[in-house]
Amino acid sequence: MRILLIDNNDSFTRNLEHLLVRAVRQACADVRVDVLGHSSMPRKFDSWDMIVISPGPGAPRDYAGYGAVMDSGLPVLGVCLGMQIINVHFGGSVDRLADCVHGKTDTIRYNDRTMSVARYHSLYCSTVGKGLRVAAANDAGVPMIVAHESRPVMGMQFHPESFLTEHGEYFIHDALQRIVRS
Amino acid sequence: MMPCNESFVLEPGRIPDLEAWLVRNGADAFLSSPGFAGETRCLCGLEPLDELVVREDTAREQLKGFAFSGPGPCLGFLSYDYGMLLRGIGTQKQSGFPLGHLRKYALLVEHDCVSGAVSVSGRDSEQVRRTARILSEPGPQRHPGFFPDLGQPVASMDRPSYEHGVRGTLERIRQGWTYQLNLSTRLGWACDCAAHDPAELFLALHASHGAPFYAHFSSGQYRILSTSPELFVRVRNGRVLSRPIKGTLAVPGERVYSVADVDPELVRALTESEKECAELSMIVDLMRNDISANCEYGSVRVENHRSVFVVDNLLQMHADVRGTLCAGRDCLDLFLDAFPGGSVTGCPKASSMRIIDELEPHARGMFCGSLVIIEDERTMDSSIAIRTAVADTKGGTLDYWAGSGIVIDSCPAREYRETMAKAAKFFGAAAKRGSA
Numbered sequence: 274m275r276i277l278l279i280d281n282n283d284s285f286t287r288n289l290e291h292l293l294v295r296a297v298r299q300a301c302a303d304v305r306v307d308v309l310g311h312s313s314m315p316r317k318f319d320s321w322d323m324i325v326i327s328p329g330p331g332a333p334r335d336y337a338g339y340g341a342v343m344d345s346g347l348p349v350l351g352v353c354l355g356m357q358i359i360n361v362h363f364g365g366s367v368d369r370l371a372d373c374v375h376g377k378t379d380t381i382r383y384n385d386r387t388m389s390v391a392r393y394h395s396l397y398c399s400t401v402g403k404g405l406r407v408a409a410a411n412d413a414g415v416p417m418i419v420a421h422e423s424r425p426v427m428g429m430q431f432h433p434e435s436f437l438t439e440h441g442e443y444f445i446h447d448a449l450q451r452i453v454r455s
Numbered sequence: 456m457m458p459c460n461e462s463f464v465l466e467p468g469r470i471p472d473l474e475a476w477l478v479r480n481g482a483d484a485f486l487s488s489p490g491f492a493g494e495t496r497c498l499c500g501l502e503p504l505d506e507l508v509v510r511e512d513t514a515r516e517q518l519k520g521f522a523f524s525g526p527g528p529c530l531g532f533l534s535y536d537y538g539m540l541l542r543g544i545g546t547q548k549q550s551g552f553p554l555g556h557l558r559k560y561a562l563l564v565e566h567d568c569v570s571g572a573v574s575v576s577g578r579d580s581e582q583v584r585r586t587a588r589i590l591s592e593p594g595p596q597r598h599p600g601f602f603p604d605l606g607q608p609v610a611s612m613d614r615p616s617y618e619h620g621v622r623g624t625l626e627r628i629r630q631g632w633t634y635q636l637n638l639s640t641r642l643g644w645a646c647d648c649a650a651h652d653p654a655e656l657f658l659a660l661h662a663s664h665g666a667p668f669y670a671h672f673s674s675g676q677y678r679i680l681s682t683s684p685e686l687f688v689r690v691r692n693g694r695v696l697s698r699p700i701k702g703t704l705a706v707p708g709e710r711v712y713s714v715a716d717v718d719p720e721l722v723r724a725l726t727e728s729e730k731e732c733a734e735l736s737m738i739v740d741l742m743r744n745d746i747s748a749n750c751e752y753g754s755v756r757v758e759n760h761r762s763v764f765v766v767d768n769l770l771q772m773h774a775d776v777r778g779t780l781c782a783g784r785d786c787l788d789l790f791l792d793a794f795p796g797g798s799v800t801g802c803p804k805a806s807s808m809r810i811i812d813e814l815e816p817h818a819r820g821m822f823c824g825s826l827v828i829i830e831d832e833r834t835m836d837s838s839i840a841i842r843t844a845v846a847d848t849k850g851g852t853l854d855y856w857a858g859s860g861i862v863i864d865s866c867p868a869r870e871y872r873e874t875m876a877k878a879a880k881f882f883g884a885a886a887k888r889g890s891a
Contacts, residue, residue, distance in 0.1 A: 283804055283806075284544075284803035285740060288740060291753070291755060295752060295753055298752075316844050328803075331632055369630075373628065374863075375635065375863060376635070376732075377736075393737070395628060395629055395863075436757045437736055438741070
């Protein structure tokens with residue numbers, strides 16, 4: 274499996290790369306992750322089977338050019354800022370979180386499991402874009418996982434690649450199940 | 456390995472005399488103190504054979520070519536400003552301080568503070584024998600370093616401007632541009648280095664305030680005096696260790712030297728503080744990220760998270776981030792891709808460094824850079840140059856920087872107090888006549 278990991282300005286991207294390799298190797302034999310900076314994003318995506326949009330500083334409006342990624346037809350997974358970029362692309366809005374959270378854990382319930390996940394975010398998806406549904410939220414109702422109803426697109430607001438997240442691989446396996454094999 | 460070697464054993468109580476002789480005779484000295492997390496080797500270089508002064512256009516391959524040209528280790532430093540170049544962060548600030556400086560030596564002296572074992576090595580057997588004889592003979596007892604009163608320093612950011620900087624950082628956190636940012640102030644003293652020998656300040660501090668990464672290094676007109684407690688990256692035969700420190704609590708009252716001497720309630724107050732733990736966790740994730748660029752998939756792990764040690768009467772929390780260097784990568788690949796250390800930038804790193812350049816009126820220069828001992832392609836030790844001063848022997852100044860990590864829960868007044876607590880060691884030594 275060939276994954277394109279788009280790096281939005283150097284934010285835990287290598288942690289995500291290592292998690293993707295570890296999790297995908299558990300799910301299938303062979304994996305290659307290519308890390309490309311946002312400013313050198315390709316126009317064509319024929320070389321890859323999946324695109325992952327990394328976390329990063331700032332807000333979705335600071336990162337143009339993701340339309341081609343969403344329209345590529347490839348499975349797309351967005352993490353933190355990556356999820357917010359997906360949300361804005363589909364018409365949702367992103368605003369400041371009243372009590373921003375960094376380097377702390379929260380629990381979410383997903384697929385009938387309760388799990389501890391790491392949060393690093395000042396902004397959040399205040400209204401969810403068209404076609405997206407909230408698959409998991411925290412107790413305060415902040416969307417933590419969104420998935421598109423008909424496209425292979427998914428976002429995670431928390432950081433599965435953080436050492437504070439209990440079952441990081443689980444979330445990547447789940448994404449592979451839902452968006453790559455859908 | 457250097458071709459000639461002479462070894463002898465001193466009474467451990469005479470090791471300070473040996474260290475004082477080396478420092479007063481112009482050695483580039485890397486001195487550890489025993490019993491600290493991160494404790495490392497004591498290694499001094501004498502009689503420089505070759506050096507590389509790092510400039511803007513110094514390529515990675517030049518650094519490697521110099522550092523890995525055996526025999527014998529290479530000692531030196533890379534400044535925070537060099538780290539800005541590596542990360543593509545432009546600045547308008549001018550600093551005459553070198554971007555980095557590496558040296559190879561004709562003579563190396565390594566010693567162990569606990570056993571008293573001393574080894575002198577070099578290329579010229581006569582020079583090695585002569586130096587070993589001088590160092591092993593009973594000499595005058597070391598007198599404590601004497602450093603006259605310099606008075607009060609001038610701060611680049613005084614209390615109001617530092618607290619204003621903290622508030623500016625908090626707004627950028629709310630905007631999403633940084634999660635944590637290390638904000639510093641520079642304290643400057645006028646200092647006639649002929650009357651105030653920086654080596655004596657270094658020796659006085661080393662005698663009274665042990666820490667694992669002391670270094671005294673000369674670079675042109677500058678003398679670097681580092682009393683750092685923080686390991687940046689260590690590579691031993693390809694095994695990587697980084698030990699970020701975040702979370703600080705001052706221990707009130709008497710001097711303490713180990714966690715066992717501290718009220719357990721105070722230790723608990725640090726290790727169970729949501730704010731302090733979040734600070735450490737963020738930097739642990741950042742260090743995992745930074746070493747992952749050159750470590751094997753699946754090898755990067757976190758151990759001893761929220762461990763505590765005491766240095767300078769401060770409780771400090773840390774964690775161990777370990778990994779295995781990829782085949783085909785060397786310790787300078789690892790170092791340069793991870794530099795400067797995340798605990799002194801904040802994260803995300805590049806974005807935080809841009810904000811630091813905007814908020815701080817001073818250049819950091821040596822502060823938050825690294826002092827390094829490079830043995831070979833897969834063996835090195837490096838510290839983070841915090842608790843570090845730079846004496847400018849021509850300009851007649853002594854500069855010291857102190858900072859703290861700002862997170863969303865930070866209180867501006869408290870962060871200023873923490874910053875000044877970290878500066879207390881130098882304040883104390885430089886403000887008291889005849890410190891010991």
